[in-house]
Structures are given as structure tokens and as C-alpha cells.
Amino acid sequence: MTDTNMDGPATPQRKNSLMAPDARTKQRNAAEARFKAYGIIAILIGVFFLVVLAASILRNGLPAFTQTVVELEFTLTEEQYNDAESKVLKTAAYKEFLVTAFRENLSERGVEVPFDESAIDRIVGQAGNTLRTYFRANEDQLGQPVTFSLGASSRVDGYFKGRVTREDLSNSRFLNAEDLDIVDVLADVGIMKQQFNWTFVTGKDAGVDNPGGAGIGASVIGSFFMMLVVLMLALPIGVAASIYLEEFAPKNRWTDLIEVNISNLAAVPSIVFGILGLAVFIQLAGLPQSAPLVGGLVLTLMTLPTIIISTRASLKAVPPSIRSAALGVGASKMQSVFHHVLPLAMPGILTGTIIGLAQALGETAPLLLIGMVGFVAREYPDGIVSGFTDANSAMPAQIYTWAARADQAFYEKAWGGIIVLLVFLLAMNVLAIILRRRFERRW
Amino acid sequence: MSYLKISASAFALAAVSATAVAAQSRDNVQIAGSSTVLPYASIVAEAYGANTDFPTPVVESGGSSAGLARFCEGVGENTVDIANASRAIRESEIETCAANGVEDIIEVRIGYDGIVFASQINGPEFTAFEATDWFNALAAELPVDGAMVANPNTTWADVNADLPAVEIAAFIPGTKHGTREVFEENVLRVGCEVSGAMEAMVATGMSEDDAEDACIAVRADGASVDIDGDYTETLARIESNPDGLGVFGLSFYENNTDKLKVATMGGVAPNTDTISSGEYPVSRPLFFYVKKAHIGVIPGLKEYASFFVSDEIAGPNGPLANYGLVSDPELAATQEKVANETTMSEEM
Structure with missing residues (x-):
């Protein structure tokens, strides 16, 4: 400590003990404390953004791991199968079978909901490929009742997850608000439910009209x-x-x-x-x-x-x-x-x-x-x-x-x-x- | 020491697999091109993989021009078989193709796509437009009192008193998109001619060609923003800007009716009926181009083309129409063309 260059009275002698910090020590300690605070603030900012990022990824991404499915039991005869195989677009031929299957499954449970064929199209996603692949691999299952879990269409899925509301559908060509009444009934009787989406984890990409079938x-x-x-x-x-x-x-x-x-x-x-x-x-x-x-x-x-x-x-x-x-x-x-x-x-x-x-x-x-x-x-x-x-x-x-x-x-x-x-x-x-x-x- | 062995064997492995691969022939159809056609092509490709014994084709996107450029690179397994395009192939591209040995091209029209003008669903009341509104709002220069001046309009109300008095903020497709060309031809140029601006331009001493170019020149002062990405990018810009107006494809709008509201053009609302009847003025045909030299070499190429244009797929009740493609009334002729492998030069 050389303060000889200072004018006026000499610096006061250190009166207090070494244990009590003097003004300059306090200043240095304060600078250190400030620096530590800056460091902590920097880390907090980083942690904040990390938390925001992780939270938004999880919030937006976790719904992808669940899927709304339609659980249907139905029997496909060999005749119907061969009929479907004879068409150019074989996977589309299964739509009418689905309509019948819906009617049967609903009446089995004793529920009466009026619906037309096009509504089934809008509620169930692209199910034809799942059905065809199954029956091609298991031709012995033809003529026997089989239970399928078919992915619902993207908007019905969104309705279950809260992404789609009735108001959103006012102008939509892909799903009507009336269709949701049918969906509500189907959910009540347990034909429609949410389950873990294995297709997403194990599947491959699908066409733009088939989000339910797409996987990574x-x-x-x-x-x-x-x-x-x-x-x-x-x-x-x-x-x-x-x-x-x-x-x-x-x-x-x-x-x-x-x-x-x-x-x-x-x-x-x-x-x-x-x-x-x-x-x-x-x-x-x-x-x-x-x-x-x-x-x-x-x-x-x-x-x-x-x-x-x-x-x-x-x-x-x-x-x-x-x-x-x-x-x-x-x-x-x-x-x-x-x-x-x-x-x-x-x-x-x-x-x-x-x-x-x-x-x-x-x-x-x-x-x-x-x-x-x-x-x-x-x-x-x-x-x-x-x-x-x-x-x-x-x-x-x-x-x-x-x-x-x-x-x-x-x-x-x-x-x-x-x-x-x-x-x-x-x-x-x-x-x-x-x-x-x-x-x-x-x- | 073992490290050297590992690296040596890795090299050997890479070399062996590379030669083995080069000798192997490609078994899938390779497609590149327009991002407007991509959704439709992906529907067809998935259905093709599911309904036939051929592997699912690979469809890349990147824009009509980029796709046609790759298409014209030459003939051979390491080039694409099909180019998707949201506009017809240009004469210059046919020449490039021919120079690289791609001489026989089959043009396949798959249907029509509407271009719609939409804004935020809760935004200002953009409900009806005329082509002249868009021209006067977006032109770089307008003729005023016999001289060309920089576009003075800052709000939509300046352009047309019936429109909301909000600042002009238009998000239009970038120049690499085929959609841009249709927008220029069917909206800006039409607006330019109808409003009489074109005559006024010629009257200022411009040549006819220069006046046409001036009609489709878009202002660069920030009122109009080129979107080079997909429609999702346009949608994101509209969502963050309540006054924004975007140019979308009909099927994209129909998938997002909960966020967007559409405006009429010339008093006609866009939907599949008005587009197929030609009432709605802003629509364009979509195409894909097949390399005839690859038919018979790449397995499943011709089958893919005929599958695409079959009634079950591209017809009015097929999955493409269901997704928003306006089906082509002359589909039967296209089917015949694919069946006979009629090339563009044979058509002329």
C-alpha cells in the first residue's frame, strides 16, 4: 500500500484489526460478488431458455405418441377379399366393409346412431392398407372375426387431443360438427379410444392424407x-x-x-x-x-x-x-x-x-x-x-x-x-x- | 497398431460396398420437382406402394424449376425418372434436356390447382378482390399523369375504397415457385390490362414488351414479401401479422380453414366446382414429365404413371380430388397418352 503520492494528510493508520475489512477490501469483495451474480444470471438465462425449449418440445411433441383408434371386430369373406384384390385401388375397396362393420359393432352394443357412409370416411383415416396388409399375410383369417385397431382421421384425433374444436370445423370439408356427435357416441361405447402410438415409433412416412399412418x-x-x-x-x-x-x-x-x-x-x-x-x-x-x-x-x-x-x-x-x-x-x-x-x-x-x-x-x-x-x-x-x-x-x-x-x-x-x-x-x-x-x- | 488395421478394413469395406452398390440397379422410381405437386405425389406414391408389388417411389421436392433441371441432367439410373411441375415445361428447358440426351418426354397433366388469397380468420375484412386491386397494390411502378412513378399506395384502401384501411402486407410465392408465374400471369398482368395501366404505360413511350415486364414487376419496398419456402411459412407469417394477406394453394387453405379465411377473386369464391368450370380465374394445371428412355429400364415407371392418372386415383372421386386437386375433365385423353407413351414431340 503506497499512498505517498497523495497530497494532504497521510492516509489514516489502520486502526481496526485485519479481521474487519477496510473500504478497499470491501470494494474488491463487492466486485467479486457482482461478478458471481453476473455468472449466476448468465446461467439462469441459459437454464430458462433450455426449460422453455424443453417444455415446448414436450408439450407439442408428446401428443404424437398417443393415437385415437377405432376398435372394430369384423369378418371379411374370401369373396370380399378377392373382389377388393381385383380393383386398381385395392385399399379403397375396404371402405364399404368398414361401414357394415360399424353398423354391426354398434348394434351389437345396442346403440342406435344414424350415420351415412361418407361420415365413416371422414372419421376413420386411411384404413385400407392396414386391412389389406393383414389379410395378405394371414389369408387363413378370412372368414373369421378379427379385431382391428384402426387409426382415426387426423381431425378426429385432434378432437380427442383438444387440438380441434367444434368451432374450428364450421368451414371444414374434412369433418363436420355433426360427425363429432357420432364420435362422441363411439367414444362412449368404447369403440374409440386413445392408446400408445406404435405406428409413430416404428412406422414409415405416409401420404399427406394419412397422418395417422406416418411414423419415424x-x-x-x-x-x-x-x-x-x-x-x-x-x-x-x-x-x-x-x-x-x-x-x-x-x-x-x-x-x-x-x-x-x-x-x-x-x-x-x-x-x-x-x-x-x-x-x-x-x-x-x-x-x-x-x-x-x-x-x-x-x-x-x-x-x-x-x-x-x-x-x-x-x-x-x-x-x-x-x-x-x-x-x-x-x-x-x-x-x-x-x-x-x-x-x-x-x-x-x-x-x-x-x-x-x-x-x-x-x-x-x-x-x-x-x-x-x-x-x-x-x-x-x-x-x-x-x-x-x-x-x-x-x-x-x-x-x-x-x-x-x-x-x-x-x-x-x-x-x-x-x-x-x-x-x-x-x-x-x-x-x-x-x-x-x-x-x-x-x- | 490395431487402429491401422481398423482403418484399413474400413477403407476396404467402403470400397467394396461402393462398387457393389454401383453395380446394383435401382428398383424404385425416383421423382423430383414442385412442392405444390408433392402432396398429391406423396398420396399416389403411398397408394402405389400399398397396392402394387413395386417399391414405394421416392418423391423429392424443391420447386418446379429445380426438379426440371435435375430431370434434364441426362439419361441413366443416377438421374430422376419423373419431374413434377406446377407449370408447363419451358422451351428452354426442352432444349437443355435435348442437349443432355433427354429427347423423349411424356407430358402428363394430372389436374388443376386453385390459387387462393387468404388472410387471418379474425383479421381485417378481406373478402373480395379484383385483379386490379392486387396489381395496384403490388406493382413496382404505376403510370401517373403520363409518367412512371414508384407505387404510392400504402394501404389497401388506397387501392380500392371498399377494402380495409390497413397497410399492404402481401406474402407471395418466391420466383422459384411455379405458383409465382401463375400469380403474375393471371392476377398482376390481368389487373394491369383491365385497369388500363398497360395502355398508359405504352402511352408513356414504353415498348409493348417493356410494359408487360413492368406489369409483373413487384414492388421491393417491403409491402410485398417473397416466400421461398412452403405454404406453412406463408401461414406462419400471416399468423404473426394480422393485416397480412397470403397466396395459398386451394388444398392448403382447405386443410387450414380454422386459421384462414379466403377472399373471392372477381366475385367468384374458390372451390373445386368454380375452378373446374373455369369461373374462378386463378388456377393452373399441374403436370409431371416422364423420361421415356427410362420406361422398361426402371421397374414400375410406366405402371406408376398409369396408376397416377387412373380414374380411381385422379378421377373426381379419387383420393387426390378428396385432398383438393381439381380433377381434369380430359383425364381419359391423358390415360390414353400414358398408355401409348406419346411424347411431346409426337403430340405436335
């Missing part, structure tokens, strides 16, 4: 295979490149140039990689369109810089004494790297890889040009090779497609898809944390 399952598989390609290619290439650049490469103009370019590549907009993918992988190499393999290759290009940069950083973080010690006891350069440096850098490499994969998992833009965004509703792949090569969508692409559709039911599904995407991401992160724990070494 197939695109989860698509994303999974893409991530597999990215992991298999980006990790070895990225790690090999970083080890060479960090441990072996001479420091000269060329390596500097490569380094600058890798950093630049990390900042390239992802759509550019999509254009490259279309030109190189599809048009030049002749790989199939809309295939997870191509999607994975494109995303690999996008992920490589992230992995290289983080791997180099974690290699740099390994203390030089480890390398010197290894070399000192007679290890070759390669032995020192692979036996000592790389295992120590592994946790950092894994973190970088997971960040890269998570980024790749959420990308839609590069997939736009290689045909994975749009209406891709293929069956589940029947093997590993077809998983890579058969047309498929990816989760973010599916969510984007649903969000753009006119029917509000798809909007709900888009939010539901976000939940599935986040769960997938969470699973990936948990796996990374477990692996990191196992590899982690302290010294």
Missing part, C-alpha cells in the same frame, strides 16, 4: 446407417490425419497450408457438401440416390474437420514428458504415439467425434440435394447392405418434411420427431461418456 421408425434406421458410415470413415481418417500432422509431419509451408485449409473447411456451409455429394458420389461414382451410404459420405466430409481439429487439440494436450519418456526407454516414434500418446488422447478424441456426429445427425441441408428430403417411405431394409443402399430418409429430413405439410397433425408429428431425435442424440452421448470413462487415464 424408418428414418431412425436411415439416420443410424448414416452415422455408421460417418463413424467408420471419419474417425479413422480424421485420427490418422491428425496423428500425422501433429506427431510426424515436418513444419513447413505445405503443412501450414493444409492446416489453414482444414480450419477453413470446418466453416464451409453444409449445403456445399451436398452439392459436392450430388456431383461426385451420385453423378460421377454412380452411387444410388436417396441412399444412407451417400448421405453418410457427404456427412463424413462435413464431420472430418471437426474431428481433426479436436483430435489435434487432445494430442497437443498430452504432456511432452510422456513422449520423451517413451523415446528415452527406447520406443520408436510410432510406438510412443500408439502405446502412450494416443491412449491418453482418446477421451478428447471421443468427445470431438461425438460432437461431430451430433452435428451430422442434425443436418438436413446436405441431404436436400442427394434425394433424402421429400417423400421417402420405403419399408425397413432387409439386410445390412440394403440398409446402406436402399432409399431412406433421415430424422431431421423427416421432421422438416412433416413441418411443411398442410395438415396440422403432421406438425404435431414433427415435434414428436424432435423428441425421438433428441433421445437418439442422448443415447449417443451416453455411449460416449461410458467409453470415455473406460479410456480415461490419470497420471
Whole structure:
């Protein structure tokens, strides 16, 4: 404390004890307290937005996991089945059977509700495909009573979930307020009820007139295979490149140039990689369109810089004494790297890889040009090779497609898809944390 | 050491699978194009997958122009088989196609789509429009006293005293959409001609062509916003702006009648009847274009085309009409055309 430059009376001698803070100490303590408060406020702001985001995702998305179904028991004769099979639009032929089934099920329960055939069309969604698929697979069930849970149409589903009110229907062509009277009766007698929506979790995309039949399952598989390609290619290439650049490469103009370019590549907009993918992988190499393999290759290009940069950083973080010690006891350069440096850098490499994969998992833009965004509703792949090569969508692409559709039911599904995407991401992160724990070494 | 082995085997695996894949032929129909046709195409594709033994076709969107550009890239399995379009193919696109070896194109008209003008359901009373209203509200420059001046109208009441006195805020499709072209031709140009602005423009010494261009030039001062995304984006803009007016497809509006109210155009309310009779002035045909060279090479391509235009699908009681497509009265001729694989050059 040198206050000699001050004029006037000298600073008063410290009168109180060291235990009682003087004015300047108080000032410093106050500054520290303020800084802590700023920090807490910053965290609170972050937490607030996180809570708002999570709450709105859950609020909008959770309804997608339940579905209103119509539970009907009915018998289809072989004659009726063959009659339906003879038509061009076989799935539409089941509509009249449904009307009869409705009448029978209602009279069985002793309820009399007048309704016309077109009302059934508006209440039950596109049920034909479910029925046809079932009877094609189980022809022995023809002529026997079978109970089906058929998805209700999107507006009836919305009515059960509170998304659609009677007032909303005043001008609608797809459902009348009178239809809801029938729906109320059906719900009362237990023909209509809500249940967990397995179709959404396991199914594939459906046409815009069939939101009840749309699911995200197939695109989860698509994303999974893409991530597999990215992991298999980006990790070895990225790690090999970083080890060479960090441990072996001479420091000269060329390596500097490569380094600058890798950093630049990390900042390239992802759509550019999509254009490259279309030109190189599809048009030049002749790989199939809309295939997870191509999607994975494109995303690999996008992920490589992230992995290289983080791997180099974690290699740099390994203390030089480890390398010197290894070399000192007679290890070759390669032995020192692979036996000592790389295992120590592994946790950092894994973190970088997971960040890269998570980024790749959420990308839609590069997939736009290689045909994975749009209406891709293929069956589940029947093997590993077809998983890579058969047309498929990816989760973010599916969510984007649903969000753009006119029917509000798809909007709900888009939010539901976000939940599935986040769960997938969470699973990936948990796996990374477990692996990191196992590899982690302290010294 | 094991790491090197892993990376080496990963490379080998990738190389092997890549060659195996390249040798494998495509078994599904690949479609790209208009986002207006996409909903209809998705209905047909799903039904096609469910009703036939062929795999479900893949339908990409991205706009008519983008789709036709990909269509015209050439012939071969790594190009698309069908382009969806919300406008007819242009002469320049046919030339590009021919230059790349795509010479035989089958044009298939699937039906008509209405373009409607809608606003927030609780917003100002936008109930009736004339084409001239839209022209005077959106034109970049208007002829005033023999000279072209920047559009002075700021509220709809400035344009037409019967309209609400709220600021002009129109959300119209961007230039990459086929819908924009129809909007320009059937609304702005018609409004320009009917209001006499076109004559006035020619009178100021403009050439006929320049006057036509000036008719469809949209103001860029913020009163009109180009929407490059889908109708959902337009809907979101309308929901956040009570005075906003949007341009939608009929089927999109019908799916969102709880949020939107539609205005009449020229005194006619848009619905499937007025559109198919031609009374409602703003409608356009929707098409898809088939690469004839791919028929017989890509399994299920011709079957898809005939399935699409069959009475059960595209007819007046089919699922497409149910969703909002105005079915084509001349569907039978189209069916015949698909059956005979009549190309565009043979039609002429």
C-alpha cells in the first residue's frame, strides 16, 4: 500500500484489526460478488431458455405418441377379399366393409346412431392398407372375426387431443360438427379410444392424407446407417490425419497450408457438401440416390474437420514428458504415439467425434440435394447392405418434411420427431461418456 | 497398431460396398420437382406402394424449376425418372434436356390447382378482390399523369375504397415457385390490362414488351414479401401479422380453414366446382414429365404413371380430388397418352 503520492494528510493508520475489512477490501469483495451474480444470471438465462425449449418440445411433441383408434371386430369373406384384390385401388375397396362393420359393432352394443357412409370416411383415416396388409399375410383369417385397431382421421384425433374444436370445423370439408356427435357416441361405447402410438415409433412416412399412418421408425434406421458410415470413415481418417500432422509431419509451408485449409473447411456451409455429394458420389461414382451410404459420405466430409481439429487439440494436450519418456526407454516414434500418446488422447478424441456426429445427425441441408428430403417411405431394409443402399430418409429430413405439410397433425408429428431425435442424440452421448470413462487415464 | 488395421478394413469395406452398390440397379422410381405437386405425389406414391408389388417411389421436392433441371441432367439410373411441375415445361428447358440426351418426354397433366388469397380468420375484412386491386397494390411502378412513378399506395384502401384501411402486407410465392408465374400471369398482368395501366404505360413511350415486364414487376419496398419456402411459412407469417394477406394453394387453405379465411377473386369464391368450370380465374394445371428412355429400364415407371392418372386415383372421386386437386375433365385423353407413351414431340 503506497499512498505517498497523495497530497494532504497521510492516509489514516489502520486502526481496526485485519479481521474487519477496510473500504478497499470491501470494494474488491463487492466486485467479486457482482461478478458471481453476473455468472449466476448468465446461467439462469441459459437454464430458462433450455426449460422453455424443453417444455415446448414436450408439450407439442408428446401428443404424437398417443393415437385415437377405432376398435372394430369384423369378418371379411374370401369373396370380399378377392373382389377388393381385383380393383386398381385395392385399399379403397375396404371402405364399404368398414361401414357394415360399424353398423354391426354398434348394434351389437345396442346403440342406435344414424350415420351415412361418407361420415365413416371422414372419421376413420386411411384404413385400407392396414386391412389389406393383414389379410395378405394371414389369408387363413378370412372368414373369421378379427379385431382391428384402426387409426382415426387426423381431425378426429385432434378432437380427442383438444387440438380441434367444434368451432374450428364450421368451414371444414374434412369433418363436420355433426360427425363429432357420432364420435362422441363411439367414444362412449368404447369403440374409440386413445392408446400408445406404435405406428409413430416404428412406422414409415405416409401420404399427406394419412397422418395417422406416418411414423419415424424408418428414418431412425436411415439416420443410424448414416452415422455408421460417418463413424467408420471419419474417425479413422480424421485420427490418422491428425496423428500425422501433429506427431510426424515436418513444419513447413505445405503443412501450414493444409492446416489453414482444414480450419477453413470446418466453416464451409453444409449445403456445399451436398452439392459436392450430388456431383461426385451420385453423378460421377454412380452411387444410388436417396441412399444412407451417400448421405453418410457427404456427412463424413462435413464431420472430418471437426474431428481433426479436436483430435489435434487432445494430442497437443498430452504432456511432452510422456513422449520423451517413451523415446528415452527406447520406443520408436510410432510406438510412443500408439502405446502412450494416443491412449491418453482418446477421451478428447471421443468427445470431438461425438460432437461431430451430433452435428451430422442434425443436418438436413446436405441431404436436400442427394434425394433424402421429400417423400421417402420405403419399408425397413432387409439386410445390412440394403440398409446402406436402399432409399431412406433421415430424422431431421423427416421432421422438416412433416413441418411443411398442410395438415396440422403432421406438425404435431414433427415435434414428436424432435423428441425421438433428441433421445437418439442422448443415447449417443451416453455411449460416449461410458467409453470415455473406460479410456480415461490419470497420471 | 490395431487402429491401422481398423482403418484399413474400413477403407476396404467402403470400397467394396461402393462398387457393389454401383453395380446394383435401382428398383424404385425416383421423382423430383414442385412442392405444390408433392402432396398429391406423396398420396399416389403411398397408394402405389400399398397396392402394387413395386417399391414405394421416392418423391423429392424443391420447386418446379429445380426438379426440371435435375430431370434434364441426362439419361441413366443416377438421374430422376419423373419431374413434377406446377407449370408447363419451358422451351428452354426442352432444349437443355435435348442437349443432355433427354429427347423423349411424356407430358402428363394430372389436374388443376386453385390459387387462393387468404388472410387471418379474425383479421381485417378481406373478402373480395379484383385483379386490379392486387396489381395496384403490388406493382413496382404505376403510370401517373403520363409518367412512371414508384407505387404510392400504402394501404389497401388506397387501392380500392371498399377494402380495409390497413397497410399492404402481401406474402407471395418466391420466383422459384411455379405458383409465382401463375400469380403474375393471371392476377398482376390481368389487373394491369383491365385497369388500363398497360395502355398508359405504352402511352408513356414504353415498348409493348417493356410494359408487360413492368406489369409483373413487384414492388421491393417491403409491402410485398417473397416466400421461398412452403405454404406453412406463408401461414406462419400471416399468423404473426394480422393485416397480412397470403397466396395459398386451394388444398392448403382447405386443410387450414380454422386459421384462414379466403377472399373471392372477381366475385367468384374458390372451390373445386368454380375452378373446374373455369369461373374462378386463378388456377393452373399441374403436370409431371416422364423420361421415356427410362420406361422398361426402371421397374414400375410406366405402371406408376398409369396408376397416377387412373380414374380411381385422379378421377373426381379419387383420393387426390378428396385432398383438393381439381380433377381434369380430359383425364381419359391423358390415360390414353400414358398408355401409348406419346411424347411431346409426337403430340405436335
